[in-house]
Amino acid sequence: MTGTPFGAPAGLLQRLTRGQVRVGDLVAAVEGLGTAPPEPGLQLTVEQGDVLLVEDGRRTRVPLEELADRMSRAHVRATPQGVTAALRSWLAHRPVSEGDAAARGIAVLDWADPGQTVLGWRVVVARGGTIATWRAAPSTPAPVVHRIRSAALGRAHALPADLRLAGPVALWSLPGAPGMDTAVLVRPEELLAESAAAGLPMRDPQVVVTPHRPVACADAGVARRLGVEATEPSVTMPWRDLADLGWG
Amino acid sequence: MTSAPTDDPVQPVLVPHWLSAADRADVHRAVREAVDAPSVHPVLAIHLGDVLTELHVAAARELVWPAPILRVRRATGWPADVVPVRLSAAELAGVLSLPALSAPARAALTLGRSA
Numbered sequence: 554m555t556g557t558p559f560g561a562p563a564g565l566l567q568r569l570t571r572g573q574v575r576v577g578d579l580v581a582a583v584e585g586l587g588t589a590p591p592e593p594g595l596q597l598t599v600e601q602g603d604v605l606l607v608e609d610g611r612r613t614r615v616p617l618e619e620l621a622d623r624m625s626r627a628h629v630r631a632t633p634q635g636v637t638a639a640l641r642s643w644l645a646h647r648p649v650s651e652g653d654a655a656a657r658g659i660a661v662l663d664w665a666d667p668g669q670t671v672l673g674w675r676v677v678v679a680r681g682g683t684i685a686t687w688r689a690a691p692s693t694p695a696p697v698v699h700r701i702r703s704a705a706l707g708r709a710h711a712l713p714a715d716l717r718l719a720g721p722v723a724l725w726s727l728p729g730a731p732g733m734d735t736a737v738l739v740r741p742e743e744l745l746a747e748s749a750a751a752g753l754p755m756r757d758p759q760v761v762v763t764p765h766r767p768v769a770c771a772d773a774g775v776a777r778r779l780g781v782e783a784t785e786p787s788v789t790m791p792w793r794d795l796a797d798l799g800w801g
Numbered sequence: 802m803t804s805a806p807t808d809d810p811v812q813p814v815l816v817p818h819w820l821s822a823a824d825r826a827d828v829h830r831a832v833r834e835a836v837d838a839p840s841v842h843p844v845l846a847i848h849l850g851d852v853l854t855e856l857h858v859a860a861a862r863e864l865v866w867p868a869p870i871l872r873v874r875r876a877t878g879w880p881a882d883v884v885p886v887r888l889s890a891a892e893l894a895g896v897l898s899l900p901a902l903s904a905p906a907r908a909a910l911t912l913g914r915s916a
Contacts, residue, residue, distance in 0.1 A: 720853070720858070721857060722861040724864055761865070775854055778854065781815075784868070
């Protein structure tokens with residue numbers, strides 16, 4: 554998942570002139586979005602002092618006062634527009650349901666550990682400008698998990714990728730799925746073949762993986778030069794090791 | 802942070818030089834001419850070959866990790882074709898030794914970029 558739960562951080566002036574998000578503004582925002590929910594299948598209402606979310610048969614209640622207080626502490630602009638935008642962002646950050654993951658999940662490589670050193674596959678969905686990760690509940694049966702992951706791998710495989718050559722470096726991105734570029738790595742052998750067909754065969758390919766960013770591939774010496782100067786957490790690894798990565 | 806291959810040799814320090822598209826084209830031309838010349842010293846040829854690689858890698862870096870480059874451009878007002886080209890001391894010395902290098906590109910590599 555990317556971004557903060559209530560959207561982009563407020564500017565300095567807003568931080569200095571901290572306003573209190575009122576429950577009334579939040580109720581109005583919930584009712585406004587409730588009539589036109591950001592996604593089909595999502596119901597949003599106010600019920601007995603709570604925000605009630607119903608999705609996929611699952612009901613989630615969050616007390617209005619608690620949510621308003623969290624927005625205040627996050628320096629959300631205390632205006633109808635500011636609260637509505639924050640509520641929209643908060644909805645985009647809600648957990649991914651099993652049904653949503655099964656219907657449109659895509660497999661991507663992302664960090665599998667908080668230290669951002671180990672890569673693993675995960676199922677994500679694009680939502681309101683952010684990417685939300687599906688996490689299987691402990692009660693989810695193994696065959697269901699397997700089915701959702703398999704479908705996500707299949708969708709990743711079908712995404713049209715854009716190959717660009719920068720001299721000895723091949724770069725793949727997914728113009729139609731921003732932030733999910735690492736999904737191209739579900740079909741590593743095809744990528745190498747595409748690179749060779751475009752005029753860049755590789756003898757000792759190394760891949761530079763930066764979660765949410767385009768994937769780079771080059772022979773070892775060039776990849777090392779690229780990866781050593783990386784300005785974001787990334788991993789440079791032999792292409793063949795991609796096959797050993799598990800689910801994060 | 803990067804997890805580099807385990808057989809990674811010691812890397813020289815690479816220092817960024819912010820070059821425009823015209824500067825990079827000029828460096829590329831001068832280096833290409835030198836590398837293609839039969840009289841080039843083999844050690845210099847290796848360093849210059851790495852410079853040619855770096856000119857491509859700089860473009861790849863911008864595509865994969867654009868955020869810090871955009872921040873510098875915003876802070877300095879430099880145009881969108883200015884990117885950091887990272888060279889080791891030996892590579893920089895090799896480029897500066899080329900008589901065919903234009904004065905503007907030489908200035909960008911030695912004096913830095915002011916506008």
